Amino acid sequence: MMPGFPKPLAGKRVLDLSLLYPGPATAATLRTFGAEVTKIEPPTGDPAERLFPKTYRLLNRGKQVMTLDLKTDDGKAALARLVAEADVLIESFRPGVLTRLGLGADWLHQIQPGLVIVSISGYGATGPYRHMPAHDLSVLGVAGYFGLPSELEPKVVRPNIRLADALTVNAASLAAFAAIVEADRTGEGQIVDTSIFDATAAACLTMSLSRGDLDAAPEDQRQIMADSAIYTCRDGKRMAIATLEDHYWAEFLRLATNEDDALRAATFGTRQGRDGNKRRLAALLADLFARRDREDWILTFAAGRVPVVPVWEGRETLSDDHLNHRGAIATWDAGDAAFRYPSFPAIINGERDQDTSVSDPCREN
Secondary structure, three states: OOOOOOOOOOOOEEEEOOOOOHHHHHHHHHHHOOOEEEEEEOOOOOHHHHHOHHHHHHHHOOOEEEEOOOOOHHHHHHHHHHHHOOOEEEEOOOOOHHHHOOOOHHHHHHHOOOOEEEEEEOOOOOOOOOOOOOOHHHHHHHOOHHHOOOOOOOOOOOOOOOHHHHHHHHHHHHHHHHHHHHHHHHOOOEEEEEEHHHHHHHHHHHHHOOOOOOOOOHHHOOOOOOOEEEEEOOOOOEEEEEOOOHHHHHHHHHHHOOOOOHHHOHHHOOHHHHHOOHHHHHHHHHHHHOOOOHHHHHHHOOOOOOOEEEOOOHHHHHHOHHHHHOOOEEEEEOOOOEEEEEOOOOOEOOEOOOOOOOOOOEEOO
16 A cells, blocks of 8 residues: 655654744644654744734644743753754754854754754855845845846836745755754764755846846846736736747647737747747737636636636635645644645645644643
């Protein structure tokens, strides 16, 4: 019989000293794979609980939550007892704070030599920005995200998700897994120094280092394509088209245009031709999509033979058939009500992670 969703971290104990989004979400990822997580908060609590209470619940579901004042001897002693039994510690203080509190890596490894320490800061433990405060938006600015145009008429707008934070969770979780494996192999403690900046810069550099002239006009940058864009329909709703390959473009024309449509000009038949006439092509596509309502376009491309899809708005996303078929949204019983959360984005051995024994974060007094 095929095993179910794997829990390779079963038996591992994780101490989560982090606040807000990236650290708690990283700890939640380790918990998804079986780790037991204790979240340690300062007397003032995690700001996320006040600012974004639903997000706080999502990220800290199933964790044991306790309050410690690490500036006091009692708090340090309590932490030492927990570290002695732990495998991983995740923290999101600014670089040097734990050391100033007398709780740095040397102190932690003296108590638990095999401990994996995962430090997630704004800019990392080294470098000229290391002591600067950081949040998602400020890091996007300095890591180069807004310097990467993606449209013929570039607009500098904030992403609709906390993109830098989400990238950080992926990087920190992967690094934590690697460090755990290495600690198990060698018996030696590991120190992971990652940051919101590192994760965001890595994603941006993949694009910027593959471009030619970074200061070239948008129409002269190969990654910007008129037929890889979003267009507005007659009813004000939108469709996304991504016909990068010529065969998709040909099928798009067959489904969406008449034989005498200007979009069928031979010059647009190849990638080179479409890229050589980006602004003209964009104008023609804008005119085409504006002729019909979004629902008409959805029906036109319903067979799924070309990558042209609706841009869902608001609640439409949560009703998407594919999203629900894939089990992307899971539900747990929070006592007074059922809450939904995003399940881990992979099906392993035919199963998606379904956290059936979860309630709200459980607090110790």
